[in-house]
Amino acid sequence: AAAGAPEPPLPVEGDWSPASGYAAGRQLAGLSDVTAVFAANDDMAIGALRAFAEAGLSVPGDVSVVGFDDIPAAAYLSPPLTTVRQDFTAVADRAVDVLIAMIEGGPAPAERTDIPVELTVRASSGPVREPAPPLR
Known part of the structure; x- marks a missing residue:
């Protein structure tokens, strides 16, 4: 919002699994204005990567994908x-402190x-793609 970019609709929900990331990715792959996805965790990002590949979209050429956790x-x-x-x-330390309390x-x-x-930063993210030139 601070950069003036339009805000996306409500987030696509998932359940932290690769399958839910895949389902969300299939939904997002059908939207022509999606250029980046920030997944709630790496497992969901993995599912989204597969969905975009199956839809013929290049990561990061067409859409950037970023996860959270940095799993091995x-x-x-x-x-x-x-x-x-x-x-x-x-x-874990924080969770143990809360549990003990x-x-x-x-x-x-x-x-x-x-x-x-x-x-x-790895290879699944990059600059926003250039818009397609208008048809003549």
Whole structure:
């Protein structure tokens, strides 16, 4: 919105599985104005990659795909998946702190803790494609 780009309609929902990413990717592949997809996790991004390939769309030539988690397989996909790496140790530590507080009946830790993330750029993302020239 800050850049003046139109906001997309509501997100396509999934259940964190590659199958739901595939279903969402099939839906998105039918939309001519989709140039990028940010999936909720890498598994859903993997499903979307397959859906775009089956639809004849090039990643990242036609559409960029970015996941979240940086699972070990992300670097070995074709194309290797751009993803957001999170500190799973910090996530686990936070979850244990909350669980212990719940079990002991003590005060819950602060509701929000910022856990650092890092964008890992690989070959599944690139610049927005050029629009097709008008037909004459």
